[in-house]
Amino acid sequence: MKKQAKQMFDQSTIPNDLCPIATEFFDLPVGDWRAKRPVVLRGKCVKCGTCWAFCPTQCIVERDKWFEANLKLCKGCGICAQECPQNAIVMIEEEEES
Ligand code: SF4
Numbered sequence: 001m002k003k004q005a006k007q008m009f010d011q012s013t014i015p016n017d018l019c020p021i022a023t024e025f026f027d028l029p030v031g032d033w034r035a036k037r038p039v040v041l042r043g044k045c046v047k048c049g050t051c052w053a054f055c056p057t058q059c060i061v062e063r064d065k066w067f068e069a070n071l072k073l074c075k076g077c078g079i080c081a082q083e084c085p086q087n088a089i090v091m092i093e094e095e096e097e098s
């Protein structure tokens with residue numbers, strides 16, 4: 001006899017208003033409180049997509065020959081710069097010029 005999968009969690013027991021915060025999506029411009037921002041050294045970028053895969057805000061966008069951050073959403077965490085296998089991303093202070 002086939003063993004039935006054990007039901008771990010019955011969603012029907014959760015009231016609709018259990019977590020009223022974050023039940024609706026809205027576009028929060030988290031870039032407003034960023035201290036550093038990523039700058040892509042375009043000549044080094046090979047469009048591997050690693051930065052896109054690791055970015056927690058999913059704000060990396062594709063250009064013709066490189067990837068770069070949408071600075072409206074980028075919160076400056078620096079994960080993209082740490083993970084880029086080409087060292088093509090540098091983090092600079094917000095007040096510095098790129
Ligand atoms: S991880 Fe680096 S090389 Fe890869 S797409 Fe991003 S910036 Fe370009």
Ligand code: SF4
Pocket residue numbers: 037038054055056057058059060069070073074075076077078079080081
């Ligand atoms: S600094 Fe953080 S939020 Fe900004 S693009 Fe890189 S990984 Fe994404």
